[in-house]
Amino acid sequence: MxxxxxxxxxxxxxxxxxxxxxxxxxxxxxxxxxxxxxxxxxxxxxxxxxxxxxxxxxxxxxxxxxxxxxxYYRYHKYLLTPDAVTIYRGFFLRKTETMPVNRIQNVDTEQGPILQYFHLQNIVIVTAAHNFKIETISEDVAQTLRDQLIAAARQAREVDTDD
The missing domain is CATH 1.10.287 (Helix Hairpins)
Structure with missing residues (x-):
């Protein structure tokens, strides 16, 4: 759900x-x-x-x-919490991908010619095991989300190393 x-x-x-x-x-x-x-x-x-x-x-x-x-649009969503990023997709075969922010190694943005025309970007979240993609979000939201993910990953790593 x-x-x-x-x-x-x-x-x-x-x-x-x-x-x-x-x-x-x-x-x-x-x-x-x-x-x-x-x-x-x-x-x-x-x-x-x-x-x-x-x-x-x-x-x-x-x-x-x-x-x-x-x-496809109706069931393609994402959620950013302080602990994790969750991506929901699919309507026949539903798929939920969750990655803890302390596992994030890199956050990239992608934008091909079609996405550029519509002022959209893809965000690729890289962990050690897998790449996760949030597709077709607006450029300003993508940059804000990218900055939030990087800040959350830094903060999570700092908290993990303080012990």
Whole structure:
């Protein structure tokens, strides 16, 4: 169960995910057209049918992801407490990732061209065992959250070494 005080992603996250799904669909369609036009006379009918089925399956997955964006958005949240960062995601298969702040080694921000256009960033929280990602949050919130995580990790380490 996701706590009521968990923070939601900005509405622009839906647009980013839609653009990404549409780009995947465009690439799949262009690749399928190119392969069909270049190799249709060279490859057997069975091979071309198999290739088209694979491209259709990838296209169907991209369309399914596009249609599921509102549900994905609803269940994608994060929560920062003094002791830990928790990331909630998924609507069919729910996943909760929690990392104690005293285990945080590094906090990075990522921003590709689509995220730059929508003024969003990803935050990558690095521990010794794993990388955790909070996706598509606004730039100002990302910087504030990054600073809070770094300060909390420093404070947690200072408290751990005071004993």
């Amino acid at each position: 996701i706590p009521t005080n968990a923070k939601s992603l900005p509405q622009a996250a839906k647009k980013v995910w839609a653009v990404q799904a549409i780009l995947v669909m465009g690439i799949v369609v262009v690749a399928d057209i190119c392969i069909n036009s270049l190799f249709q006379s060279h490859w057997s009918h069975a091979v071309m049918t198999a290739i088209n089925v694979i491209f259709c399956a990838i296209l169907a997955l991209a369309i399914g992801r596009l249609l599921c964006i509102p549900y």
